[in-house]
Amino acid sequence: MRIRLLLPLLLLRVPGAPLFPCQAPAAEAPRIRVAIIRGSTSLNLKTSAPIYIVEVKTGEKYQLLADSAYEVRSMGASIMVAGHRLLSPVKMLPAEGAERVRLASRLYKGDIILRASGQGRLDIIESLLLEEYLRGVLPAEMSPGWPLEALKAQAVASRTYALKQLKPSADYDITDGVEMQVYKGYDGVNPRIKEAVDSTRGEVLRYKRKLITAFFHSCCGGHTAGVNSAWGEGVTKPLSGVKDPYCAGSSHSRWKYFVTSKDLLAFLQKRGSTALKLKGIKPHSKGRSGRIITFRVSTDRGSETALVKEMRAHFGSNKFRSTYITKVTPVRGGYEFSGRGWGHGVGMCQEGAKTMARKGKSYRKILRFYYPGAGIEEFN
Numbered sequence: 001m002r003i004r005l006l007l008p009l010l011l012l013r014v015p016g017a018p019l020f021p022c023q024a025p026a027a028e029a030p031r032i033r034v035a036i037i038r039g040s041t042s043l044n045l046k047t048s049a050p051i052y053i054v055e056v057k058t059g060e061k062y063q064l065l066a067d068s069a070y071e072v073r074s075m076g077a078s079i080m081v082a083g084h085r086l087l088s089p090v091k092m093l094p095a096e097g098a099e100r101v102r103l104a105s106r107l108y109k110g111d112i113i114l115r116a117s118g119q120g121r122l123d124i125i126e127s128l129l130l131e132e133y134l135r136g137v138l139p140a141e142m143s144p145g146w147p148l149e150a151l152k153a154q155a156v157a158s159r160t161y162a163l164k165q166l167k168p169s170a171d172y173d174i175t176d177g178v179e180m181q182v183y184k185g186y187d188g189v190n191p192r193i194k195e196a197v198d199s200t201r202g203e204v205l206r207y208k209r210k211l212i213t214a215f216f217h218s219c220c221g222g223h224t225a226g227v228n229s230a231w232g233e234g235v236t237k238p239l240s241g242v243k244d245p246y247c248a249g250s251s252h253s254r255w256k257y258f259v260t261s262k263d264l265l266a267f268l269q270k271r272g273s274t275a276l277k278l279k280g281i282k283p284h285s286k287g288r289s290g291r292i293i294t295f296r297v298s299t300d301r302g303s304e305t306a307l308v309k310e311m312r313a314h315f316g317s318n319k320f321r322s323t324y325i326t327k328v329t330p331v332r333g334g335y336e337f338s339g340r341g342w343g344h345g346v347g348m349c350q351e352g353a354k355t356m357a358r359k360g361k362s363y364r365k366i367l368r369f370y371y372p373g374a375g376i377e378e379f380n
Helices: 130-141 148-164 191-198 227-231 261-270 308-315 350-358 363-370
Strands: 004-006 009-013 031-040 042-046 051-055 060-064 069-075 078-081 084-087 090-094 101-103 106-108 111-118 121-129 203-207 254-260 278-286 292-299 302-307 325-331 334-340 375-378
Touching: 031 042, 031 111, 031 130, 042 101, 042 121, 051 084, 060 084, 069 111, 069 121, 078 111, 121 130, 130 148, 130 191, 148 191, 148 203, 148 350, 148 363, 254 261, 261 278, 261 292, 261 302, 261 308, 261 334, 278 325, 292 308, 302 308, 350 363, 363 375
Parallel strands: none
Antiparallel strands: 004 009, 009 060, 031 121, 042 069, 051 060, 051 090, 069 078, 078 084, 090 111, 101 106, 111 121, 203 375, 254 334, 278 292, 292 302, 325 334
């Protein structure tokens, strides 16, 4: 093969290689594409071993040298690597036997796809086997030190959720943040995480022969929420909400948060209100689990209705921890909100799952409790 040197890239010519599809043929294990960086203006890449970059559409192949630094950025429909223009998308593959790719200090074991997303922005996507992906999800979503049966329950829930997100026509299937499920690459993987994933390999949750959207959250505060009250989606039995006695001892089961009248007023004004003064706030509507759906806010311009989930997004979910608000108390300068749980409350309560596992419940019993009516089946 004729080799032409273009420092700092070594150019090779190879047959065209299609981008990995989001799901492999039926005889093979399923794959998933994870957006690990979105809308980046550039990427500073450091190599510890040789890495190949392949233009997906042409098959043109380049080699990045070991122990080198490269700047990667988007330019129109192209990707610039060390001053060389490559046709988007491109795929990064480590040399045989070398460590997989590290980006932003995280280790990724799949194939890295770089895609120009327009306006000088770059999306970075990892394509990997679903079971390898789950090994990166578990330690990010649940402490590896928790009981093994709780970790197994999380593995089945996360596998089901991921498979439900596969989108063959999209650029990627799932993101790596809390808006879906957290994934941090291969860092944090240990033997217990591997055991939880491997011992439940291929197991998913189905209801009436269909995969459920297996939501989960940190702590429900005593009753999981119905999916309709959280997001307005149609109710299905596994996501209708259950009374949960298992998370009562969690440090996340109760919370309080003070909001000044000035900040509440700013929230209303951001939504278009012309009010200049608050007079009071009280619950207006609730879901079956007891979570508040809307507040009625009295102002100098009359009464207004505010969605609690919008308030939570505005003030921050780490402070305004849930919509399961049990009391609103007027105090000097504002209002104190008292509530239960942490998270949206739909599906499996992770704190409850931990307690159930500690009490000797199997992962199957945990899943059947939090997703009533769902069957645990092999995915095929």
